[in-house]
Amino acid sequence: MGDSVTTRQVEIVEVGPRDGLQNESTVFSTADKVEFIERVIAAGTRRVEVASFVNPKRVPQMADAEDVLKALPRRSGIHYVGLVLNRRGFDRAAAAGCNEIGMAVVASDTFNQRNQGATTAESIAAWLDIAAAAHAAGIRAQVTVSAAFGCPFEGEIAPERVVEVAREVAQGNPCEIAIADTIGVGVPSQVTDLLGRLRKALPAMPLRCHFHNTRNTGLANAYAAIEAGASVLDASVGGIGGCPFAPAATGNIPTEDLLY
Ligand code: MG
Numbered sequence: 001m002g003d004s005v006t007t008r009q010v011e012i013v014e015v016g017p018r019d020g021l022q023n024e025s026t027v028f029s030t031a032d033k034v035e036f037i038e039r040v041i042a043a044g045t046r047r048v049e050v051a052s053f054v055n056p057k058r059v060p061q062m063a064d065a066e067d068v069l070k071a072l073p074r075r076s077g078i079h080y081v082g083l084v085l086n087r088r089g090f091d092r093a094a095a096a097g098c099n100e101i102g103m104a105v106v107a108s109d110t111f112n113q114r115n116q117g118a119t120t121a122e123s124i125a126a127w128l129d130i131a132a133a134a135h136a137a138g139i140r141a142q143v144t145v146s147a148a149f150g151c152p153f154e155g156e157i158a159p160e161r162v163v164e165v166a167r168e169v170a171q172g173n174p175c176e177i178a179i180a181d182t183i184g185v186g187v188p189s190q191v192t193d194l195l196g197r198l199r200k201a202l203p204a205m206p207l208r209c210h211f212h213n214t215r216n217t218g219l220a221n222a223y224a225a226i227e228a229g230a231s232v233l234d235a236s237v238g239g240i241g242g243c244p245f246a247p248a249a250t251g252n253i254p255t256e257d258l259l260y
Pocket residue numbers: 019180182210212241242243
């Protein structure tokens with residue numbers, strides 16, 4: 001049983017500097033953000049979501065994304081992930097020197113509109129364009145299907161819908177597809193079901209999961225995800241995080257607890 005939960009290697013992506021800090025009422029200095037990133041790298045993290053390249057008027061906490069990247073030394077084996085929501089964001093992330101980008105496409109149209117001012121179909125089209133540009137530029141590109149279990153505006157999201165969106169974004173040849181429980185409403189049985197469907201639909205695609213802990217199901221969901229074949233998990237130091245456009249969602253699963 002070489003594939004058991006206890007023997008498989010699972011990679012962690014630290015999302016605290018982005019998902020965590022975007023939701024703080026305080027706007028931290030660039031120097032503090034860089035210090036935070038340096039510390040998680042010193043702790044052994046190899047992939048860090050360092051910033052999002054979004055409209056600074058909508059997310060002022062991320063307004064210094066370029067400055068954060070400028071202050072980080074390039075290191076072999078370390079991936080600085082920039083979150084982007086459209087082509088403009090990708091162009092900024094590429095110019096700033098991100099060696100990996102993550103795009104998000106929301107499984108529900110209402111949330112996609114609120115989060116990124118486009119329909120889900122428009123964001124999928126934007127992702128396909130971004131993916132091609134990233135591949136041409138030698139930048140690693142992955143994509144997240146957000147609100148994959150529930151939407152704060154539309155309620156429960158059918159797993160069939162998530163699989164459909166995942167199939168469409170897979171056309172862009174991402175290095176992995178992530179499934180995000182953006183508002184933290186999923187339970188382990190749903191994770192098992194959804195990942196099973198995704199592995200069947202896209203057998204060769206590496207799967208990452210992103211859980212929020214609104215109902216304290218995050219770590220149980222993470223366990224279920226590994227068991228169901230996820231190879232990468234997002235987490236944030238101290239469990240900080242949330243989404244400015246998702247009312248009442250709380251933080252990510254805490255990195256230190258997940259590791260434990
Ligand atoms: Mg999140």
